[in-house]
Amino acid sequence: MKVLVVGGAGYIGSQMVKQLTHAGDSVVVLDNLSTGFRELARYCELVVGDLADPLLLERLFRKHDFDGVMHFAAHSLVGESMQDPGKYYRNNVSNTLNLLEAMVRHDVKYFIFSSTAATFGEPEYVPIDEVHSQRPINPYGASKLMVERMLQDFHTAHGLSSVSLRYFNACGADPEGEIGECHDPETHLIPLILQAASGRRKSITVFGRDYPTEDGTCIRDYIHIEDLCSAHAQALEALILGHKQGALAFNLGNGKGYSVQQVIEAVQLVVAEDGCNLMIEEGERRPGDPAKLVADASLAKRELGWQPQYADLETIVRHAWAWEKQRASLVK
Structure with a gap:
């Protein structure tokens, strides 16, 4: 296949590119590098540009005969979206419309969308x-x-088939240590805890221990980026082979969830092997934090044949810790 990966220089997108190229697919990445990194787009042709530029999209689709498109280029900070909603509607909605219209003009029929469980x-x-x-x-x-x-309307009007994949918390790192999280600012729990263990952050704060869960801390669903990307690849394959069509959506996750305290304990276990420890501070509940968010991924498993390979929390942490140690050594 020849695949356009939009946002392919970011955390998830770059892992997707690596997986596709290792499977023998040809990949072109479009990324404006606002949150992505040129060095992560090492397995493909990188086009630096923005979805807000219709002329760039036109040149790109004229040059390449794409079989499908994967879209990871979205702003994704909940708090920021509350403060600057226009930024989110402009990039996540308007710019995606530019992309879909370019696909229609050039008769590219298959689209994989990195959605979110925040739609619920x-x-x-x-x-x-x-x-x-x-x-x-x-x-x-x-x-x-x-x-x-x-995407529903584009299927009805233009026959564009798509799969939207919804998940809560992408986590972990490339098992081979080449790709991992490097957000600025970092907002995800596992890398925040690991930064506290590596010395790049003073401490980690637990926001509330009085939730109606077994240990009193919030429970969240975590999905390893390798498993996340394999679901995207299987979804695109299902569309191209004709096994699926329409505007479909699947939830992704481990189906169980882990509490903040369980994540801390898993990190403590792993980093202790390197003589590292954590400073933990206690904080008040944050407004709007539900006690438990867990996805039911049984439909994706049944319809796409998807099966997570790295659902174990300790494995997720070990891969992320190997990446964090590299990052910590680079910034010292």
Whole structure:
């Protein structure tokens, strides 16, 4: 296959590119490098540019005969989306529309969308399946839901088939140590804890220990980026081979969830082998933090044949710790 990966120089996108190229596919990456890194796009042709530029998209689609498109280029900070919603609707919605219209003009029929479980809003029940109501509570989730709706309309009007994949927390690092998280600012729990262990951060704060969970801390669903990318690859293959068509959506996750305390204990176990420890501070609950967010991924397993290979928390932490040690040595 020849695949355009938009946002392929970022954390998830670069791992996707590595997986595709190692499977023998030809990949072109489009990334404006606002949050991506040139050095992560090492397995492919990199086009530095923005979805806001229709002329660039036109040149790109004229030059390459793409079989499909994968889209990872979104703003994704919930708090920022509340403060600057226009930024999120402009990039996540308007720019995606530019991409879809370019696909239609050049008869590219298959689209894989990196969506989010934030489209569901406050959970009515857990684990969350695909029939759960979608009532996003922030502009980030709302922008992703708007794209999912656009994909339904583009299938009806233009025959564009798509799969939207919704998940909560991408985590871990490339098992071979080449790719991992390097966000600025970092907002994800596992890398934050690991930065505290490596000395790049003073401490880690637990926001609330009085939730209605077994140990009192919030429970979240974590999915290794390697497993996340394998789901994207299987979804694209299902579309191209004709096994699936329409505007489909699947939830991804481990189906179990781990508490903040369990993540801390897993990190402590792993980093102790290197003589590192953690400073933990206690904080108040943050407004809007649900006690438990877990995805039901049984439909993706049944329909796509997807099966996570790295669902074990300790394995996830070990891969992320190997990456963090590299990062810590580079910044010292």
